[in-house]
Amino acid sequence: MWNETKPLPITKEQVWAAWKKVRDNSGSYGIDKVSIDMVDADPAKYLYPVWNRLSSGSYFPPAVREKGIPKDVGKVRYLGIPTVCDRVAQMVIREELELILEPQFSEHSYAYRPKRSAHDAVETCKQNCKRFKWAIDLDIQGFFDNIDWGLMIRALRHFTNTNYHIMYVKRWLKASLIKEDGSLVERTKGTPQGGVISPLLANLFLHVVFDKWFEKRFPELKYERYADDVIVHCHSEKQAKYVLDMIGKRMGECKLNLHPDKTKIVYCKRNYKKKLPYRPKHVSFDFLGFTFRPRMVKTKRGKFILEFRPGISIKSRTKILAAIRKTNFHRWSNATLSKLGKLSCFQSIRGWINYYGKFRKSDLQNVFRLLNIRLMKWAKNKYKRFKRSYRLARIWLREVAISKPDLFEHWRHGWIP
Numbered sequence: 001m002w003n004e005t006k007p008l009p010i011t012k013e014q015v016w017a018a019w020k021k022v023r024d025n026s027g028s029y030g031i032d033k034v035s036i037d038m039v040d041a042d043p044a045k046y047l048y049p050v051w052n053r054l055s056s057g058s059y060f061p062p063a064v065r066e067k068g069i070p071k072d073v074g075k076v077r078y079l080g081i082p083t084v085c086d087r088v089a090q091m092v093i094r095e096e097l098e099l100i101l102e103p104q105f106s107e108h109s110y111a112y113r114p115k116r117s118a119h120d121a122v123e124t125c126k127q128n129c130k131r132f133k134w135a136i137d138l139d140i141q142g143f144f145d146n147i148d149w150g151l152m153i154r155a156l157r158h159f160t161n162t163n164y165h166i167m168y169v170k171r172w173l174k175a176s177l178i179k180e181d182g183s184l185v186e187r188t189k190g191t192p193q194g195g196v197i198s199p200l201l202a203n204l205f206l207h208v209v210f211d212k213w214f215e216k217r218f219p220e221l222k223y224e225r226y227a228d229d230v231i232v233h234c235h236s237e238k239q240a241k242y243v244l245d246m247i248g249k250r251m252g253e254c255k256l257n258l259h260p261d262k263t264k265i266v267y268c269k270r271n272y273k274k275k276l277p278y279r280p281k282h283v284s285f286d287f288l289g290f291t292f293r294p295r296m297v298k299t300k301r302g303k304f305i306l307e308f309r310p311g312i313s314i315k316s317r318t319k320i321l322a323a324i325r326k327t328n329f330h331r332w333s334n335a336t337l338s339k340l341g342k343l344s345c346f347q348s349i350r351g352w353i354n355y356y357g358k359f360r361k362s363d364l365q366n367v368f369r370l371l372n373i374r375l376m377k378w379a380k381n382k383y384k385r386f387k388r389s390y391r392l393a394r395i396w397l398r399e400v401a402i403s404k405p406d407l408f409e410h411w412r413h414g415w416i417p
Contacts, residue, residue, distance in 0.1 A: 006055035008164050010092060015051040018091035019043065022084065022196070030083030031065045031178050039084050050085050054092060057164060061086045063176035063184065064192050080177055080192025090196035093168050097197075100160050101204055106211040111227040112199035118288045119358050121226045122310055125287055126359070128222045129268045129308050132233035134240040135292075137285040138247065139262035143228035144198065145190040147205055148255040149173050152191075155208040156201075172197060202227055209254045210247075218243060224287075231287055237280075240265045270294050270306040289316040290359060311360035312367075320352055320367050330377035337400070337407055340378070345371075349409040357413075368415035371408075372397070376417060 019039070029035045039046045053059035064080035071077040082090065105113065110121040129135065152173065156166055172195065177185045191198045206225065214223060214232075221243070223232040232247070234240040244265060248258050267280035284293035290310035297307045324345050329335070340346060349371075357364055379393040380386045386393040394417050400407070401416035 079194035139259040
């Protein structure tokens, strides 16, 4: 069986390796309601047909399942969730395409790439804000939903002549969508967020549409791109306006649009009052969950100066606080501190600290202050001796935090009541 002859050079080993990556990434089921655990219990039943059809050229992806997730207040982002087996098939082709495309991508592109992270993009942005006085915060309107298929395939053909790569990418682009109300929608453009291959295709599209064009058109300027989040750095406001106008025209040529309200030109130096005769319209911008704005920082000599630095954004902080409030654990009078530590919001603390604490860690103080207040409310509801006194509950909780800091991750980092 392992030596079966097939028209396309896709092996069972490739499918198995792809399955292990899909399994490690976890994720929800698709329209067939086959979960990762079900595939893991009987891999031969589900993975053999994937290999058989992929290697023979007869694989056609099923429709993707629409799933809405909260984005901002009152807004919803819709993902397209492929089936588990379809994610395995996508992973096989993605692994092959990455070997071809990854060496071609720009050093200024950071998303979904090996040995590159959002922190790298933020750090580079911080350094470029020191060199350039102005920045353009670009927002591409509905990027994933508006990618033109013709231009996408044209970009793909520029890097690979392998017919089955192009054939399968076309099929995944054209996969139907099952909406949350059960209706079937035939798509005509875009690539669904949630697909395994979608991030690579998005990077490829913007590599051609933006990265290479910008580097050739404005070689003296710098930028950072994380998927469709782009910050461009300029020397003057006049230059920034011209560059933004050129970028807008370029996006229009490639059937994309910049968001008229979210795209903005930002002055990113320490104090505009000393440098400019007027107040700029924008003096801050958000990038990857961090807000860049003038902040007081302490130098190595102990002096405080104003610098343009990143710190956790208000949106990010609001999402964390909402996650903490949602649990209502302060009403769980029957629970113990150890049991509370197993809640999702407490399990997420390490991730919050590792990500948002990378830059200006002290800004997380307000987040964990609320967490400690909730713990005090829990102690007040649980123990009769604290019913009438927050002060006694705080003293007791502080003693516990000092004696057992490993109970909660934020205690280990010094945020105690």
